[in-house]
Amino acid sequence: AVPLVVAKSTALSAKHGLLIKNKAAFENSRKITTVVFDKTGTLTVGRFEVSRVESLLKNLTEKDLIRLASALEQASEHPIATGILQKAKDLKLSIPLGENFKAITGKGVQAIVESKNVLVVSPGYLKENKLILPEGFTNDDTETVVFVLIDQKLAGYIALSDEVRPESAAAIKTLKEIHIKAILLTGDNNKVAASVCKTLGMDSYMAEVLPHQKLEKIKALQAKGEFVAMTGDGVNDAPALAQADIGIAVGSGSDIAAETAGIVLVNSNPKDIVSLILFGKATYRKMV
Ligand code: ADP
Ligand code: MG
Numbered sequence: 018a019v020p021l022v023v024a025k026s027t028a029l030s031a032k033h034g035l036l037i038k039n040k041a042a043f044e045n046s047r048k049i050t051t052v053v054f055d056k057t058g059t060l061t062v063g064r065f066e067v068s069r070v071e072s073l074l075k076n077l078t079e080k081d082l083i084r085l086a087s088a089l090e091q092a093s094e095h096p097i098a099t100g101i102l103q104k105a106k107d108l109k110l111s112i113p114l115g116e117n118f119k120a121i122t123g124k125g126v127q128a129i130v131e132s133k134n135v136l137v138v139s140p141g142y143l144k145e146n147k148l149i150l151p152e153g154f155t156n157d158d159t160e161t162v163v164f165v166l167i168d169q170k171l172a173g174y175i176a177l178s179d180e181v182r183p184e185s186a187a188a189i190k191t192l193k194e195i196h197i198k199a200i201l202l203t204g205d206n207n208k209v210a211a212s213v214c215k216t217l218g219m220d221s222y223m224a225e226v227l228p229h230q231k232l233e234k235i236k237a238l239q240a241k242g243e244f245v246a247m248t249g250d251g252v253n254d255a256p257a258l259a260q261a262d263i264g265i266a267v268g269s270g271s272d273i274a275a276e277t278a279g280i281v282l283v284n285s286n287p288k289d290i291v292s293l294i295l296f297g298k299a300t301y302r303k304m305v
Contacts, residue, residue, distance in 0.1 A: 033292040034268075034284035042263045042279025046297030048244045049197060049263065052290060053235060055249040056203035056213055057096055059267050059287060061179045063250070065100030068160065069176035073151055074167075080108060082173045086137045086165055088115040088130040094271060095251070097163060098126075100177045101137075123204050123227040123253055125163065136166040140206050141225040143171070158212035161205050181216060188287040189217045197294070198243070202226050202234055204253070231257035248282070248290065249274055265290060 030037050037043045057063050070079040087105040090098035091112060105112055115128030115135070125138030136142075143150065143164055148171055156162045160176040189199050201222035203210050210224035223234060231249075235257050238245050247254075247261035250270025255277045258264030266278035269285040282289050 030293075030296070033296065034282060034286055034289040035293055035296075036268075036281040036283050037279070038281065039279030043293070043297055044301060045244075045263060046246070046280075046293050047301055049246045049294055051198040051200060051238055051243040051245050052192060053200045053202055053238070053245060053247045053257075053261070054219075054287070055231075055247075055251070055254055055267075056201055056205060056210065057179060058250040058270055058285065059248050060185045060201070060213060060217065061181050063096045063179065063269060063285075065096050065161065065177040065179050067100055067104040067175055068178045070104075070173070071151075072173040074170075074172050077167075077172055079173070080110060082165055082175065083108060084110050084112060085130055085133075085135050085167070085172075086163075086175060087112045089118065089126045089128045089135060089137050091115065092118040092128065093120065093126050095126075096179070097161065097177060101163075101175060104175075134166075134168050137163050137175075138166065139163065139204065139225065156206070156208060158208040161209055181213060182287065184286055184288045186217050188291050189219055191288075191291045192294075193218065195294070200238075202231050202257075204228075228253040228256060232260050235260045246290070248287070249278075250285075265293075 054060050070082055072079050072082050083105050086101050090101045113130055115130045118128040120126055124142040127136045156176060159178045162174050162176045164174045165172045192199050199219040201210055201214050201219050203224055204226055207224040210222045214222035235245055235247055245261045246263040246265055247257050248265040249258050250267040252271045252273045255273050258277045264278035265280045266274040267285045268281055268283045275281050
């Protein structure tokens with residue numbers, strides 16, 4: 018027979034959008050002192066829409082840029098890929114096939130398209146490779162920007178925007194009320210990260226973070242005595258989810274994230290993390 022307390026908590030957890038894969042993760046949820054959030058798809062809706070496209074080459078149109086980028090993004094599961102492919106669909110573009118597709122972890126994608134070496138990459142990748150941003154280039158603090166390189170040359174950029182989930186602010190506010198720190202870790206640019214952190218009243222943020230750096234950040238927090246829950250949705254987040262004291266995967270994310278995590282947020286709702294903690298406290302307070 019299922020002990021009553023477990024049966025009760027399973028039913029309650031279903032009601033709160035929590036899939037508890039690992040019972041110890043649930044049991045330990047009452048010890049959480051810090052929640053580390055991945056931005057995209059957790060605190061934000063995770064639906065990117067193309068807001069701006071700019072070509073920097075004379076003989077290349079904005080449509081060409083979307084076509085080429087889409088050829089690469091067909092092979093990617095990233096929410097940015099979905100946004101770019103939607104734009105191609107809206108413009109009714111026929112997308113060429115890419116070859117030799119490669120993901121550049123935490124930085125972008127690469128493939129050969131129409132005999133050209135095409136990359137769609139983060140601002141961080143440009144800096145690392147000493148590629149100069151177009152003169153006067155700026156993005157507002159809600160824009161995620163990816164750059165298109167053709168045969169090593171900066172060919173243009175695509176700006177996309179995502180929205181903060183309506184439930185996120187209340188979730189962070191409640192965490193603060195129960196004295197739990199909320200930290201944002203994201204591979205996205207600094208402006209977007211700063212804006213989300215400020216809008217939601219989070220304790221701190223780190224932007225342009227690579228997957229292995231997410232893992233290092235979790236370790237550093239643990240070394241300071243924090244009991245860390247980490248939420249993430251991507252393949253890239255799996256190592257950090259595994260390192261965290263409690264790994265929480267977002268239901269709408271990748272299968273690898275869900276396999277690694279002890280808890281899955283079925284409705285991808287950050288408010289359910291609050292339920293998890295309150296609920297862990299209530300359930301185990303009753304037990305001796
Ligand atoms: P996060 O999930 O924290 O936003 P990722 O590690 O998934 O971070 O991505 C970091 C950055 O790398 C993105 O903001 C983007 O600039 C770039 N990137 C990753 N994947 C893609 C992709 N498929 N297409 C274009 N850019 C990408
Ligand atoms: Mg991600």
